[in-house]
Amino acid sequence: MKAIRFYFGLLFYLCHCLQASDNGPKSVGFSEHVAPIIFNNCTSCHRPGESAPFSLRNYGEVKKRGRLIARVTVDKVMPPWHAESADYEFEGQRLLTDKQISIIGAWVNQGMKEGNTEKLPQMPAFTKGWQLGEPDLVLTMKEEYPVPAVGRDVYRSFVIPLDFKKDKWIKAIEFIPSSPEVVHHSLFRYDTLGWARKLDSRSKTPGFTGMGEGEVLGPRSLGGWGVGGRAKFLPGGLAYRLPSGADFIMDMHFHLSGKPEKELSKVGIYFADNPPKEVFTGIQMPPEFGALSRVSIPPGDSNYTIEDSFVLPVDLEAFSVSPHAHYLGKEMKMTATFKNGDTKTLLWIKNWDFSWQEQYNYKDFISLPKGTRLDTKIVWDNSAENPNNPHDPPRRVSWGLQSSEEMGSVIVLVKPRNEEEMEVLHRALKKHAGEHYRLRNPPRSSFRDKLKNLFRGSNKKDG
Numbered sequence: 134m135k136a137i138r139f140y141f142g143l144l145f146y147l148c149h150c151l152q153a154s155d156n157g158p159k160s161v162g163f164s165e166h167v168a169p170i171i172f173n174n175c176t177s178c179h180r181p182g183e184s185a186p187f188s189l190r191n192y193g194e195v196k197k198r199g200r201l202i203a204r205v206t207v208d209k210v211m212p213p214w215h216a217e218s219a220d221y222e223f224e225g226q227r228l229l230t231d232k233q234i235s236i237i238g239a240w241v242n243q244g245m246k247e248g249n250t251e252k253l254p255q256m257p258a259f260t261k262g263w264q265l266g267e268p269d270l271v272l273t274m275k276e277e278y279p280v281p282a283v284g285r286d287v288y289r290s291f292v293i294p295l296d297f298k299k300d301k302w303i304k305a306i307e308f309i310p311s312s313p314e315v316v317h318h319s320l321f322r323y324d325t326l327g328w329a330r331k332l333d334s335r336s337k338t339p340g341f342t343g344m345g346e347g348e349v350l351g352p353r354s355l356g357g358w359g360v361g362g363r364a365k366f367l368p369g370g371l372a373y374r375l376p377s378g379a380d381f382i383m384d385m386h387f388h389l390s391g392k393p394e395k396e397l398s399k400v401g402i403y404f405a406d407n408p409p410k411e412v413f414t415g416i417q418m419p420p421e422f423g424a425l426s427r428v429s430i431p432p433g434d435s436n437y438t439i440e441d442s443f444v445l446p447v448d449l450e451a452f453s454v455s456p457h458a459h460y461l462g463k464e465m466k467m468t469a470t471f472k473n474g475d476t477k478t479l480l481w482i483k484n485w486d487f488s489w490q491e492q493y494n495y496k497d498f499i500s501l502p503k504g505t506r507l508d509t510k511i512v513w514d515n516s517a518e519n520p521n522n523p524h525d526p527p528r529r530v531s532w533g534l535q536s537s538e539e540m541g542s543v544i545v546l547v548k549p550r551n552e553e554e555m556e557v558l559h560r561a562l563k564k565h566a567g568e569h570y571r572l573r574n575p576p577r578s579s580f581r582d583k584l585k586n587l588f589r590g591s592n593k594k595d596g
């Protein structure tokens with residue numbers, strides 16, 4: 134394969150592309166070569182009423198931004214996808230092949246010709262409204278939230294009070310923003326303690342900021358929605374438990390658009406008729422979003438790392454993985470090392486971007502037998518070189534719920550092969566949290582211990 138480097142106009146970007154020679158068509162036209170790539174990989178977001186700031190639906194619209202499109206595809210900024218290709222395939226993976234990238238590059242290089250319009254493919258049909266069909270319950274925000282035109286991104290949570298007298302089981306949640314141009318993601322969870330209602334009532338504007346201490350801990354997540362994400366049923370008949378009396382909460386991220394908007398999101402909930410036959414849970418590493426890990430990142434440290442390992446006490450099957458950190462997050466990796474010594478990557482994010490909080494679902498269940506070791510590494514960058522650093526100059530950042538503070542973890546969703554073993558897993562996770570805490574927070578010996586050691590003639594230093 135002949136690799137030819139070519140250079141696009143402006144000085145500051147130099148692209149490394151494979152030119153379409155033996156690998157693709159000689160003369161590249163929009164209609165026959167580029168349109169299929171754009172329609173299938175870009176237009177779902179780049180069309181009116183969706184998240185992207187402009188449309189890519191026809192020759193004119195794509196040509197207008199041809200050079201920029203060539204650059205963002207070579208740089209792998211678009212289509213947006215932040216996970217490195219792992220050892221297991223993800224559902225709905227958004228990636229262009231090298232050949233597709235080179236075709237776009239060659240098209241731009243050859244003067245962006247329209248080509249044979251008779252060969253223009255049909256645009257895929259994009260379904261309007263609820264993708265999963267009519268939901269069992271539609272929840273709407275209590276009141277419109279005024280999204281400002283300009284400023285920093287806004288993170289705000291909204292509570293929708295529910296009044297279920299019995300536990301319910303949720304198979305899927307679909308989310309429809311009223312202003313898709315500004316809603317970047319929405320994470321769902323529930324609150325059984327009335328925290329969210331209390332926080333909401335304290336603020337004049339709809340919603341509240343911060344998660345409420347009591348609620349961040351524990352597996353109360355109900356999944357989430359991100360830009361370009363499609364609602365899906367949980368695999369294998371699994372369902373989230375929504376306890377009786379719980380309220381529904383959405384943690385939303387707004388990416389401001391330059392004009393004021395009003396957001397009134399709708400959520401469609403799909404219930405299971407009966408409690409599911411199988412149960413699942415999340416293994417969070419490090420536990421409690423790093424609350425037990427003594428996260429304290431010195432200013433200037435571009436490689437602050439916390440690691441965690443957990444050996445599975447029972448046979449499990451994994452089906453989804455999601456990373457979480459704030460602005461200083463840099464890299465996250467979770468691997469599984471099997472008893473035969475093989476190591477596989479479950480998730481690897483090399484360039485964490487706070488604004489793309491994605492839940493990555495595996496195409497198939499992944500078997501993780503008893504004795505498999507999960508290793509997780511979270512790296513933060515608190516240097517001035519990190520363009521996302523909210524502090525200028527950098528200052529020490531410790532664990533906290535505000536986005537200017539830090540947390541970090543990777544959560545893998547798993548179901549035990551035998552349901553009875555869930556209890557064993559939960560006990561092991563609890564024990565692991567305690568061990569992780571002691572490891573990261575070595576006890577300081579008291580004055581009495583020191584005296585005792587002295588009298589014993591021990592000169593051992595305390596850990």
Ligand code: HEC
Nearest residue numbers: 174175178179184185186198201202205211212213360361
């Ligand atoms: C999942 C939704 C989604 C898909 C799929 C997607 N985009 Fe985007 N695109 C966005 C959003 C949202 C933005 C605005 C910037 C941001 O939020 O990161 C954007 C911005 C852009 C920009 C402007 C970047 C800049 O620096 O100003 C270009 C060019 C672009 N997209 C091209 C593409 C192309 C080409 C494809 C297909 C190969 C594609 N996008 C697929 C959502 C998407």
